[in-house]
Amino acid sequence: GAVVSQHPSRVICKSGTSVKIECRSLDFQATTMFWYRQFPKQSLMLMATSNEGSKATYEQGVEKDKFLINHASLTLSTLTVTSAHPEDSSFYICSARKHGRASDTQYFGPGTRLTVL
Amino acid sequence: QQQVKQSPQSLIVQKGGISIINCAYENTAFDYFPWYQQFPGKGPALLIAIRPDVSEKKEGRFTISFNKSAKQFSLHIMDSQPGDSATYFCAPRMDSSYKLIFGSGTRLLVRP
DSSP, X not given: OOXXXXXXXXXXXOTTOXXXXXXXXXXXXXXXXXXXXXXXXXXXXXEEEEETTSOOXXXXXXXXXXXXXXXXXXXXEEEEEOSOOGGGOEEEEEEEXXXXXXXXXXXXXXXXXXXXX | OOOEEEEOSEEEEETTSOEEEEEEEOOTTEEEEEEEEEOTTSOOEEEEEEOTTOSEEEETTEEEEEETTTTEEEEEEXXXXXXXXXXXXXXXXXXXXXXXXXXXXXXXXXXO
16 A cells, blocks of 8 residues: 655644654655645644745635745655744644555545643 | 545544544545544544545545545444544545645544
């Protein structure tokens, strides 16, 4: 099967600091990676779409200067939450779509729990 | 604009019973209809999915029924087990962008 990892699994930081979350496809190349945010007992909300070698596409209402996304290779995308505040505390989840012929399936990472104090 | 409506919000089923979760959508640009299962503190995992040219797909205890004219699809879990207790999301995919649009989720509890 296709495996997607995230690092770190949980992070606690002080308000005003920046936090970087990594998303890796371990056994396949990902044409596209997606970043989601999930608040407790709520659904997943798509934040942005990340394509290797190009700028990310952000969903309406998501601040691109606050949530910096870099997709430097076909196996790695990073999300940096800049100047984090308590309201940014959430569960961040990435997913990856396989490179190659049109692939139906997105494979999700295990998520990163961010707590901003 | 709410593109995907999922129901019920929560569901309690006895072990061995049938769990049914429904999803209604508005956007005709969806071309792939998956259901995801999520356990607390974990990422979602693909459970089963269907393409719109098929009306039903069965994989083990899990079945998707798809009604294109009504713009609805449902997940049926037969012989529900306590280990099926989780949150289930429908997440139809946009054909042009491959984006998944998640429903609001259904929290399923299967009682022993």
